[in-house]
Amino acid sequence: MFEKATRPALTWASLDRAAHLREDRDALIALRADPRARALPFRKRDPLLVGEDLGTLGWRRLDDPLVAGAELIFLGLAQGAPRYAASLGEVEPPEGDFVEMRASLLGGAFGGDDAAIASSALALVNWHRTHGHCARCGEKTAMTQGGWRRDCPACEGVHFPRTDPVVIMLIERDGLCAIARNVNFPENLYSCIAGFVEPGECIEEAVARETREELGLSTGRIAYVSSQPWPFPMSLMMGCIAETTDTDFTLEEAEIADARWLSRADVKRLFDGGWDDMAPPRKAAIAGTLLHDWVDGKIGWT
Ligand SMILES: [Zn+2]
Structure with missing residues (x-):
């Protein structure tokens, strides 16, 4: 109805979500071995931002010690190169800083395509952080489908990210x-x-x-x-x-x-x-x- 309405921030990220790969175990393993693969580290809920004014995503190589042992969420492909989110605990930033995203976004230093990509990543990180147990039986669940599902080993319940x-x-x-x-x-x-x-x-x-x-x-x-x-x-x-x-x-x-x-x-x-x-x-x-x-x-x- 309102065709001239402006697209809000955080929408239409350039990343190809490549959802068809999430169920393809071999493809997911191959993606991890791609030298172009990068992960965006989150310290708890805060993404690593780098550059002047801390306005750019701090992507790390997968063999970077910061993210090497972390559970990775497959975000999609950037011009064919795999992109992940890495959910971390208390760690020191290797460069830049871990920044509270909401304040940074509202402050205007951080935005555009980077913020749209980080928005998906943060929603998933938040979901995994708060949904570690099965809502049906209480057992610990495990991340599957590249991070787009959590499965319960006890009751076979499957849980999808919540919006x-x-x-x-x-x-x-x-x-x-x-x-x-x-x-x-x-x-x-x-x-x-x-x-x-x-x-x-x-x-x-x-x-x-x-x-x-x-x-x-x-x-x-x-x-x-x-x-x-x-x-x-x-x-x-x-x-x-x-x-x-x-x-x-x-x-x-x-x-x-x-x-x-x-x-x-x-x-x-x-x-x-x-x-x-x-x-x-x-x-x-x-x-x-x-x-x-x-x-x-x-x-x-x-
Ligand atoms: Zn269960």
Whole structure:
């Protein structure tokens, strides 16, 4: 519906996931022996970033002592060369530094294709770190299929990486949009509201429910705009736009500290730093993309 919508950060990575190779044991062994193979080390949840401003992925050869003994997750192929994530414990960086990815991304030093690749890697690293035991019988599970599955030796249960769907919505009323300050946001940050999709809900139902719960607004038209993987720890943000005719907010006090209606000119001023008491969402987050696109007239009904 909104063909001109901007692609959010962390999407359309150049890496070929080569999913057909995950079940091919011989192919996986051959890939490990490829001299062009590289692994991206993670110290717990933090990727190794190198270069000026720590903006580049710190790929290591597979015989590098840092990653040589580590369990490797097969991410895919970069121009035919295998790429892996290596999940490590407490280690010293050989160069650069292990960096908290969310802060680095939002800070703007790290982005583009590197961030999109690291996003998949981090979601998988996070999943393996928290799903070491079988959800059916409690036994320890083992990584299979190049890291895209965990199998239970006791009950033969198979477990696939998890992605948690979240709706995030720009709410529009007659040329205005609603922005809100979550109680957990940094001071002065205003953004779109968001919430997890519950079991049994479609995207539109989740948008309508969250909008009613958090801001007390009923919704009319609801449309999907674009989505963004958000690996903190393993979400998929589904960006939507929703229409309302209600004017007065009824805030969910446990979650929302304040909400305001802003015009396109007001939002533009927000991004230009023109408000003393409000700061905008960062460009790398889909809320920033949605709001920029709305200001530019790429999305919206009014
Ligand atoms: Zn089991």
